[in-house]
Amino acid sequence: MKLLNVICVLCFTGLSCEQVLTPYTDLEVASERERVTLSCNYSSGVTLQWYRQYPQSAPQLLVMEHMLAKTPGFTLNLDKKAKRMDLEISSAEVTDSALYYCALEPTVTGNP
Template identity: 45%
Template sequence: MKYTHIHTLYFLLLEIKHSSSGWSFFTLLRTSFADTIQPLSSEKYVVEGKNVTLSCNYSAGTGNVNSLQWYRHYVGAKPQFLLLVNEYLNKSEPDLRLYSKATKEIKRVDLEIFSTAVSDSAVYYCALQPTVTGNTRTLYKKLTHCIASQKVVLYTWIVILNIKKS
């Protein structure tokens, strides 16, 4: 699936309030602008202990991309922020066995999970935040601040990752 920009975060929040199905409301949003983000695959299977790479292609029709974000969502829990990268800065979280990088030339962002464990089985989201506002605060820190600034953030589901015991 491919998603494009929403008009404002206020519009997005209205959709959130009316949703009873967690993060699936993103499939209901109207589209505008030319920025898009989409997964390369919708599901992956990997044997425990192996590395896996999850990828999203994106386009930045409104200019450069300010940040690309990764989230993990376990059933029955809130989505968990993992990493924030941009086209010039890669990010690693050794404690979580994660590494992410964006490749500007091909407009792709990857999330690599090292030495997978069964506990890594989840739905992973990639998010695109274009540089259309002057707000430098990130969505996962203070959602209420984003309402006031109307930060535009575009999400897509990427992959259901299933880890099988070796």
């Protein structure tokens, strides 16, 4: 069965126009149990993170730079010299089909 992963990059309040996030691709398709890597380039940033959003739901924080508690199955890989951040899904499942956001600072506040 095929799995659909979409990357959407947004410019959030508080970021200047010089701070830009650029996805490597807008769409990723993978088979179940396959390792998937979603990537973004950034121009600058304080705290780097990835969110997942299901339809009719609030975005959910998956991983953040310096985060102690990690979401199982998801890893944040940073290359600060190349200004690239990757979200690695170790073993994709159909339930991972969602909209994924890379962000530069905390963007979700309050209770989901």
